[in-house]
Amino acid sequence: MSSISLKLGYKYLRSNKGGSLSFTTLLAVIGLMIGISSLIVVTSVMNGFEKELEDRILGVIPHSVITSDDAIMDYGNLISEIKENNDVIDAAPYINIQGIISSSYDTKGISIIGIDTEIEQNMSIIPEYMIVGNLDDLSIKNSIVIGSLLAANIGAYVGDQVNITTSDIKTSIIGSYPTSVNLKIVGIYELKTEIDQFMTLVSHETGQKLKNINPNETTSIRLKTNNLFEADLITKDVLDELNNPLLYYSSWKNTHGTLFEAIKFEKLLISLMLFLIVGVASILVLSTVVMTVKSKEREIGILLTLGASSKQVVLIFFTQGLIVSLIGIIAGIIFGFILVSNLNNLITIIENLLGRNLLEAYFINYFPYHIDYAQITMICFISFVISIISSLVPSFRAIKLNPVEILRHE
Numbered sequence: 001m002s003s004i005s006l007k008l009g010y011k012y013l014r015s016n017k018g019g020s021l022s023f024t025t026l027l028a029v030i031g032l033m034i035g036i037s038s039l040i041v042v043t044s045v046m047n048g049f050e051k052e053l054e055d056r057i058l059g060v061i062p063h064s065v066i067t068s069d070d071a072i073m074d075y076g077n078l079i080s081e082i083k084e085n086n087d088v089i090d091a092a093p094y095i096n097i098q099g100i101i102s103s104s105y106d107t108k109g110i111s112i113i114g115i116d117t118e119i120e121q122n123m124s125i126i127p128e129y130m131i132v133g134n135l136d137d138l139s140i141k142n143s144i145v146i147g148s149l150l151a152a153n154i155g156a157y158v159g160d161q162v163n164i165t166t167s168d169i170k171t172s173i174i175g176s177y178p179t180s181v182n183l184k185i186v187g188i189y190e191l192k193t194e195i196d197q198f199m200t201l202v203s204h205e206t207g208q209k210l211k212n213i214n215p216n217e218t219t220s221i222r223l224k225t226n227n228l229f230e231a232d233l234i235t236k237d238v239l240d241e242l243n244n245p246l247l248y249y250s251s252w253k254n255t256h257g258t259l260f261e262a263i264k265f266e267k268l269l270i271s272l273m274l275f276l277i278v279g280v281a282s283i284l285v286l287s288t289v290v291m292t293v294k295s296k297e298r299e300i301g302i303l304l305t306l307g308a309s310s311k312q313v314v315l316i317f318f319t320q321g322l323i324v325s326l327i328g329i330i331a332g333i334i335f336g337f338i339l340v341s342n343l344n345n346l347i348t349i350i351e352n353l354l355g356r357n358l359l360e361a362y363f364i365n366y367f368p369y370h371i372d373y374a375q376i377t378m379i380c381f382i383s384f385v386i387s388i389i390s391s392l393v394p395s396f397r398a399i400k401l402n403p404v405e406i407l408r409h410e
Contacts, residue, residue: 024284024287025324027288028281028287028288029324029328029331030328031277031280031281031284032278032282032327032383032387033328033331034332035274035280035281035383036278036329036332036333036336036379037335037336037339038274039274039275039336039383040333040337040376040379041339041340041343042271043271043376043379044369044370044372045343045369046267046270048368049263050263050264050370051368052368053193054228056125056191056192056193056195057193057256058228059124060195061195061252062094062123062223062252063222063228064231064232064235064250064251065221065249066082066221066235066238066247066249067219067248067249068220072220072247073214073216073217074216075218076216078242079093079221081242082221082242085234085241087237088223088224088225088226088234090123090223091221091222091223091224092115092119092120092222093204093218093220093221094113094114094218094221094222095114095204095208095210095211095219095220096112096114096219097111097112097114097166097167097210098111098166098167099111099112099210100166101150101154101163101164102154102163102164102165103154103155103156103163106154106155108153109198110164110198110199111198111199112144112164112210113201113202114204114205114210114218115135115201115203115204116203117136117138117203120135122224123222123224126201129191130189131189132157132158132187133145133158134187137187138186138202138203140184140186141206142181142184143184143202143206144162144184144186144201145187145188145202146185146201147195147196147197147200148190149196150197150200153197156185158185158186158187159184160184161182161183161185162183162184162185163181164180164181164182164183164210165178165179165180166179166210168210168212179210181209181210183206204218207219223235223238231251232249235249236249275383278382281387282386282389285390285391286391286393286394288320289390289394292317317391317394318391321391321392322388324387325384325387325391326384328387329380329387332383333376333380337371340369343367344367347367
């Protein structure tokens with residue numbers, strides 16, 4: 001009898017006019033497909049943004065920085081002590097100066113970073129994203145590397161001279177004045193993030209000159225930790241080991257932490273909103289089974305009269321809801337993956353129609369995506385459970401029908 005229940009459940013999916021699916025069944029399948037595919041696309045894009053920000057933003061800015069109110073003397077020995085901590089991958093001297101860059105075309109506010117070019121390969125991803133020149137070229141005296149957007153904004157290119165003015169004051173017999181120096185552009189990097197607009201790189205030696213400090217001094221020490229999201233705890237442990245009350249630290253969470261928290265919160269809210277689509281589709285599944293139960297009351301009465309058990313009757317309509325759910329979810333997965341894999345092409349078409357870049361004002365000016373298969377599995381599982389519950393409710397209603405009352409009017 002169970003095989004008959006399965007066959008009847010499949011049969012009731014079909015249209016009375018001979019179609020493969022009835023209209024209500026088709027609506028339920030389409031609703032589930034749209035819900036699942038929307039969740040896959042949106043979560044993949046949000047994951048992509050989060051991952052790209054983590055790679056391209058946190059791959060450039062320091063995980064944490066140890067600094068002091070005064071210049072840090074004999075920083076080489078201090079770095080050696082810091083590296084003894086097993087949670088620290090590497091450490092390097094780091095100078096961060098706010099300034100102005102001027103060319104014959106324009107002037108922009110910038111952040112000037114003094115780095116140790118020999119260690120930078122281990123500290124950041126900048127060397128991988130150099131489109132012109134090389135970071136090793138910073139060994140040339142009075143040289144600078146800038147971002148592609150900044151180069152475009154000030155109309156400068158490799159080989160051009162630019163003037164750098166900082167807020168640090170020099171004092172001489174003729175008075176006090178801001179530090180100003182002419183530097184030659186030896187390289188251009190491109191991260192395709194907002195960082196390209198303001199961050200410039202100079203050698204640590206050049207940074208020392210701009211800050212007017214001695215060759216054996218630095219303003220701060222940059223740390224790269226083995227756990228990005230515990231950088232503040234690791235740095236605190238490092239400071240405890242150094243036992244120097246003049247030193248303190250800040251981590252990436254102070255500058256960009258709120259951005260990542262906002263992304264996680266938005267991803268949660270959007271996922272909850274999109275699950276409402278799955279909820280609506282589940283109501284369509286419920287409606288489909290309810291309408292089938294209502295239209296098949298005569299057949300139910302006959303089956304109950306012939307000795308069919310309540311379990312077998314429930315299985316008929318449960319099978320119907322199960323098949324609708326599986327078809328909708330599988331179709332949603334396929335459609336979702338097709339949309340994700342062609343997302344950039346779709347966005348390009350939309351941008352061409354609108355005549356503008358949709359992300360020109362954001363950190364990342366393109367649509368990244370990252371497919372999290374565990375997350376998609378969870379989405380499908382939750383959607384499947386919701387749909388199954390929706391199909392069980394009217395299925396149990398079917399066994400409450402009185403066959404005598406049903407067949408009395410036949």
